[in-house]
Each structure stands twice: as C-alpha cells, then as structure tokens.
Amino acid sequence: MVQNKVFMYKSVPDGWPVPGKDLTVEDIGFDEAAPPPKGGFTTKNLYATYDPSQRGRMRHETVKSYSPAMAVGKPVVSVHVLGKVLKSDTPKIKEGSTVLMMSHYTEEYSAVPESAVKSTQVIEPKPGVPLTAYLGLMGMTGMTAYGSLHEIGQPKRGDVILVSAAAGAVGQAVGQIARQEGLHVIGSVGDDKKLDFIINELGFSSGFNYKKENISDAVKRLAPDGIDIYYDNVGGELLDVALANMKDFGRIVACGTISTYNDGSNSTRYGVQNYSAVVRKRLRWQGFIVYDPTIIRWKKERDEKVAQWIADGSFKSVDYVTHGMDHAVEGFLGMLKGENLGKSILKVADSES
Numbered sequence: 001m002v003q004n005k006v007f008m009y010k011s012v013p014d015g016w017p018v019p020g021k022d023l024t025v026e027d028i029g030f031d032e033a034a035p036p037p038k039g040g041f042t043t044k045n046l047y048a049t050y051d052p053s054q055r056g057r058m059r060h061e062t063v064k065s066y067s068p069a070m071a072v073g074k075p076v077v078s079v080h081v082l083g084k085v086l087k088s089d090t091p092k093i094k095e096g097s098t099v100l101m102m103s104h105y106t107e108e109y110s111a112v113p114e115s116a117v118k119s120t121q122v123i124e125p126k127p128g129v130p131l132t133a134y135l136g137l138m139g140m141t142g143m144t145a146y147g148s149l150h151e152i153g154q155p156k157r158g159d160v161i162l163v164s165a166a167a168g169a170v171g172q173a174v175g176q177i178a179r180q181e182g183l184h185v186i187g188s189v190g191d192d193k194k195l196d197f198i199i200n201e202l203g204f205s206s207g208f209n210y211k212k213e214n215i216s217d218a219v220k221r222l223a224p225d226g227i228d229i230y231y232d233n234v235g236g237e238l239l240d241v242a243l244a245n246m247k248d249f250g251r252i253v254a255c256g257t258i259s260t261y262n263d264g265s266n267s268t269r270y271g272v273q274n275y276s277a278v279v280r281k282r283l284r285w286q287g288f289i290v291y292d293p294t295i296i297r298w299k300k301e302r303d304e305k306v307a308q309w310i311a312d313g314s315f316k317s318v319d320y321v322t323h324g325m326d327h328a329v330e331g332f333l334g335m336l337k338g339e340n341l342g343k344s345i346l347k348v349a350d351s352e353s
C-alpha cells in the first residue's frame with residue numbers, strides 16, 4: 001500500500017465550511033499492486049480543479065439541484081481531475097496517457113470503474129497550450145464562458161459588457177473573449193492587484209474594486225451610456241446596480257451567485273430592488289448550466305478559437321495553484337473568499353515523480 005491522501009468531506013457546512021470539522025485531509029491508502037478495475041483503469045493524479053459549484057454540492061441530500069449532493073464521509077468531488085494512467089483494462093484508455101476525469105474524487109490515486117470511462121477525456125496536448133489549460137480555458141470553465149456569452153449574451157462589436165468576479169476563472173475568460181471580439185469590457189473585482197491584472201495583463205477596457213468604491217458610482221462612471229451585457233457571476237448588490245444601468249434590450253447572463261454561497265441558516269438574503277427594469281428595458285435575463293445542450297453546442301468553436309488564441313499569445317491562461325493535498329482545504333476556502341487570481345487548481349503531484 002502507498003499513501004493516498006484525499007480532500008475529505010466530513011459534514012454539511014452551515015455557512016462557511018469549518019476546516020477540521022466539515023473538511024479535512026486524510027490518508028485512505030492505495031494498493032499499487034492491485035489490478036485495475038474490470039473495464040476501468042488506475043491513475044496517479046496530477047491536478048484537481050476548485051470550483052464554486054463544489055460548495056453547492058455540500059448540502060443535505062434532500063435538497064434537489066442540477067447536480068447531486070456530495071456524500072458525507074467520501075472525498076470532495078472535483079469538477080475535473082487530471083491524472084496519468086498507471087494500469088488499464090480498457091482499449092479506450094492507454095497506460096501512460098493523460099486523462100481528464102469528470103466529477104471525480106479529489107485524491108492522489110484513483111481506481112476508476114468502467115462506468116466512468118465514457119466521461120473520461122484523453123488529453124492530446126496542442127502545441128503552445130499548457131496542460132493546465134485543459135482545467136480552465138480549454139475545460140469546463142472556458143466552455144462556460146464561451147458558450148454562455150455567445151448563446152445568451154449575443155455579443156456584438158462595440159457592445160459594453162460588465163463582468164463580475166472578473167479576475168476569476170470564468171470572469172477572465174469572458175473578458176478576454178469579449179475583448180477579442182471587439183467589445184468594451186468593464187470588470188468588477190475585489191482587490192487592487194486584480195484590478196491592475198485585468199486591465200494591464202488581460203486588456204480589459206476598465207474596471208473597479210467593489211470593496212473600495214461605491215458600486216453604483218463606479219458603474220455610472222465607467223458605463224455612462226449604460227450596459228449592453230451584464231455577465232453575472234455574483235448576484236447580490238452588483239446585480240441590482242447592473243439592472244439599474246442596463247440599456248434597453250440588454251442581456252444578463254446569469255452564471256452564478258457566489259455572494260450567496262456561504263449564507264448560513266441565520267443569514268439575511270439580499271433582496272433585488274430593481275427587478276422592474278427587466279420589463280421597462282425589455283431585458284433578456286437567462287440562467288444556464290454549462291452542460292446544457294445550447295451551451296455545449298459551442299464546444300467545437302471554443303476548442304478551435306481559444307486554443308489558437310492561447311497558442312498565438314493573445315489569450316492568457318492564468319492559474320492560481322495550491323501545492324499539495326495537505327493544503328487542499330485552505331485552497332478551496334481561498335477560492336471562495338477571493339484569494340485566488342485566475343483558475344484555482346490543486347496541484348496533487350508532479351508529473352515526473
């Protein structure tokens with residue numbers, strides 16, 4: 001047996017997850033000598049993604065949503081885990097190949113059953129595209145950004161777009177795609193370093209720090225004629241301000257509401273006040289989940305364009321890496337708190353070791 005440390009889900013959090021109580025790191029061991037599962041394979045894992053949606057799955061199993069609640073007493077489920085194949089019992093997955101496993105336990109080693117082979121993607125790296133890009137811009141995050149911006153946002157050259165959580169994984173992708181397609185891109189972030197980053201590194205037109213400046217003043221200052229598209233990652237007060245500043249026939253892409261994810265049973269929920277703008281301004285306001293067919297249908301175009309933009313240097317794939325399973329809990333909480341910049345990932349092991 002070798003050590004197999006996992007990011008463990010111990011109990012359903014009420015509000016912010018408590019390290020050591022709700023979330024821990026434990027060694028569950030892995031039998032390297034054992035054969036792979038019948039029709040499946042085994043891996044040594046290199047990276048796991050952190051995603052805000054993981055917090056949504058840390059709930060009581062009776063609460064229904066688009067994805068099932070995580071099972072208490074099992075490792076935390078990552079949206080994607082990237083691993084090297086050790087042994088295989090299926091011709092579809094070769095030993096030594098690099099694979100991307102979907103909705104997979106956050107662990108150092110995995111024994112993957114036959115049932116998961118279908119949803120496993122064998123990575124064939126493209127020149128100039130780093131492996132970690134398959135966890136971000138070339139993965140679910142980039143798909144979220146590309147598909148929803150085009151399907152719901154319907155961007156046109158010259159449109160003004162406001163992007164919230166703009167230095168985060170989805171936000172930086174949306175902003176760069178919009179910039180590439182000739183939009184005027186405004187970003188909202190919670191930190192001055194992030195503000196500098198989106199403007200000077202990612203080429204946003206402008207931005208503001210919502211923790212320092214009155215949000216309404218900032219949006220009026222940066223979009224005096226109004227907003228055509230609001231890309232909403234956060235909900236809450238910024239959504240309200242966006243509603244008040246939308247142009248007629250504007251579009252709101254409802255991607256996420258991270259400002260509410262750690263509300264506990266005693267929290268008071270933010271109540272949107274400017275809802276009537278939806279009717280007055282004839283807005284289109286639509287939510288989505290990345291796996292919706294209307295979003296996934298943009299995959300081929302995303303794969304081609306984003307790979308080309310990364311390879312030719314016009315697009316940045318920026319990651320925020322937490323090193324080692326021992327730090328898995330703090331990396332996850334840091335992502336929820338906004339201590340990240342770019343796509344948050346956990347580096348589980350070096351590919352060489």
Ligand SMILES: NC(=O)c1ccc[n+]([C@@H]2O[C@H](COP(=O)([O-])OP(=O)(O)OC[C@H]3O[C@@H](n4cnc5c(N)ncnc54)[C@H](OP(=O)(O)O)[C@@H]3O)[C@@H](O)[C@H]2O)c1
Nearest residue numbers: 052165168169170189190233234256257258259289290338
């Ligand atoms: N619909 C879908 O299929 C889908 C798919 C993927 C992601 N999403 C959603 O997209 C959003 C962004 O996800 P991501 O993976 O790109 O995460 P991320 O942006 O990399 O990380 C989360 C960011 O949220 C911001 N944040 C945290 N608390 C906040 C608050 N109270 N108010 C405003 N901002 C806050 C922080 O940035 P600051 O420091 O700037 O505050 C933090 O960096 C999330 O809401 C997620 O649930 C939806």
